Amino acid sequence: MSKKIFIKTYGCQMNEYDSNRIFDSVKKIGFIKTDDQKNADCYVLNTCHIRDKAKEKVYHEVGRVKKLYRDKDKPLMIVAGCVAQAENQEMLKREPYIDFVVGPQSYHKITQIIKNNSKKNLNIEQTDFDTIEKFRYFDKIKNNDNKISSFLTIQEGCDKFCHFCVVPYTRGPEYSRPFSKIIKEAEELVKNGSREITLLGQNVNAYSYINNSKNFKLSDLILELEKFSELERIRYTTSHPRDMSDDLIDCYSKSKKLMPFVHLPIQSGSNKVLKLMNRKHTVEEYLNIYDKLKKINNSIEFSSDFIVAYPGESEHDFEETISLVKKIKFINSFSFIFSPRPGTRAAELNLIDNEISKERLVKIQKYLFSHQLAMNKSFINQSIDVLVENKMHDQDKLFGRNKYLNSVIFKGDKKEIGKVIEVKIENCNQNSLFGKIDNNNMKAA
Ligand code: SAM
Numbered sequence: 001m002s003k004k005i006f007i008k009t010y011g012c013q014m015n016e017y018d019s020n021r022i023f024d025s026v027k028k029i030g031f032i033k034t035d036d037q038k039n040a041d042c043y044v045l046n047t048c049h050i051r052d053k054a055k056e057k058v059y060h061e062v063g064r065v066k067k068l069y070r071d072k073d074k075p076l077m078i079v080a081g082c083v084a085q086a087e088n089q090e091m092l093k094r095e096p097y098i099d100f101v102v103g104p105q106s107y108h109k110i111t112q113i114i115k116n117n118s119k120k121n122l123n124i125e126q127t128d129f130d131t132i133e134k135f136r137y138f139d140k141i142k143n144n145d146n147k148i149s150s151f152l153t154i155q156e157g158c159d160k161f162c163h164f165c166v167v168p169y170t171r172g173p174e175y176s177r178p179f180s181k182i183i184k185e186a187e188e189l190v191k192n193g194s195r196e197i198t199l200l201g202q203n204v205n206a207y208s209y210i211n212n213s214k215n216f217k218l219s220d221l222i223l224e225l226e227k228f229s230e231l232e233r234i235r236y237t238t239s240h241p242r243d244m245s246d247d248l249i250d251c252y253s254k255s256k257k258l259m260p261f262v263h264l265p266i267q268s269g270s271n272k273v274l275k276l277m278n279r280k281h282t283v284e285e286y287l288n289i290y291d292k293l294k295k296i297n298n299s300i301e302f303s304s305d306f307i308v309a310y311p312g313e314s315e316h317d318f319e320e321t322i323s324l325v326k327k328i329k330f331i332n333s334f335s336f337i338f339s340p341r342p343g344t345r346a347a348e349l350n351l352i353d354n355e356i357s358k359e360r361l362v363k364i365q366k367y368l369f370s371h372q373l374a375m376n377k378s379f380i381n382q383s384i385d386v387l388v389e390n391k392m393h394d395q396d397k398l399f400g401r402n403k404y405l406n407s408v409i410f411k412g413d414k415k416e417i418g419k420v421i422e423v424k425i426e427n428c429n430q431n432s433l434f435g436k437i438d439n440n441n442m443k444a445a
């Protein structure tokens, strides 16, 4: 009988991609995926370390699993992801219920470890930065993802060392996968039914792979994917402003499939704070990228990430961020209060008063959310292109996304899944658009 694996994923899209690949690899040794977390032979927590009490949350979660299996056979308990990398041996010492701690660049070892160890209480830790070997291993295993919209990791790690961020420590140095392997995996995804591919990397636009003295960049990948006739949409995330090169910007005029929506984190609208953060770019450089893109296509919209109350951020600095938010009118963004991360340069800095930090978060979100809602309202009574992704659970409604990644919900038959169709928007809230299929404007898939 097949063994069952349950994988719980936290954090960014890269973790989501990794969880799928972990499943692709254990499938080869007879595992099937289960959604029933109470009846798994192997329980994987794929963790994120970016903010808050990430570490404590993982121990809490393991405690919960322990309770779930109190009267049954213990599952093989694996902690993967960025907390696993950061905490490594410590986790095994503190929580013996965990059998195996594995960092993001050692996932190629999971299958072997499971195969060689059917008994529990393994006490194994693998946290080497073995990125090349990992991708060599995964390149030999088919990507079975069969979603309409798929993720494809092209680049891992980060060399930028923003003072607030754990990623360079948890994901290791920048590494770009071979161009041909990425294209092969994209082909597999399209054959499986993907109509949208989002290229992923912690610094996706730093992608650089040299072969026969040609330097392949993110722009080369986008233009190669453009040739896939069945692929409708191309996206990429997350970018760093410093790597927003002209060849990538040019893609917005050359490519018809690259969506006009740019997620470009800035973190702060104050040059002083950007310097304190070690971001290595200025507000003016960011605005220059914005202007160049808007000149190519005025309908390009932006989203961003913001950190408020970074140590040293004055009221004036914060107001500069608010001015930037008002100027660019980001349509969808993430905003967080600075959270000190163990081991980073900013970890020991003096924190801004908690009440002031919260007030700043509320204020920035007020503007961000009002722009988001205004943008959503602007679609009402318009017919927009929607890539239909799936049928909604227990409903006769379909779920899809427009070019700006807004969720669109409408009545329809599942035969529309995988097609780009026109939906007339009738209503909206901050997060979603609601409408009906515009039969006068049906588009071919
Ligand atoms: N590489 C991307 C970039 O440079 O913009 C960001 C990747 S990071 C996984 C995603 C976001 O988490 C960051 O843009 C930042 O806003 C947020 N973040 C990272 N460290 C943080 C911290 N210590 N406190 C609060 N937010 C943080």
Ligand code: SF4
Binding pocket: 158, 159, 160, 161, 162, 165, 166, 167, 168, 202, 203, 240
């Ligand atoms: Fe973190 Fe900065 Fe690297 Fe982004 S560029 S992953 S924020 S260190």
Ligand code: F3S
Binding pocket: 010, 011, 012, 013, 014, 015, 047, 048, 049, 050, 081, 082, 166, 167, 170, 171, 202
């Ligand atoms: Fe979290 Fe690691 Fe992604 S810290 S955001 S899972 S790179």
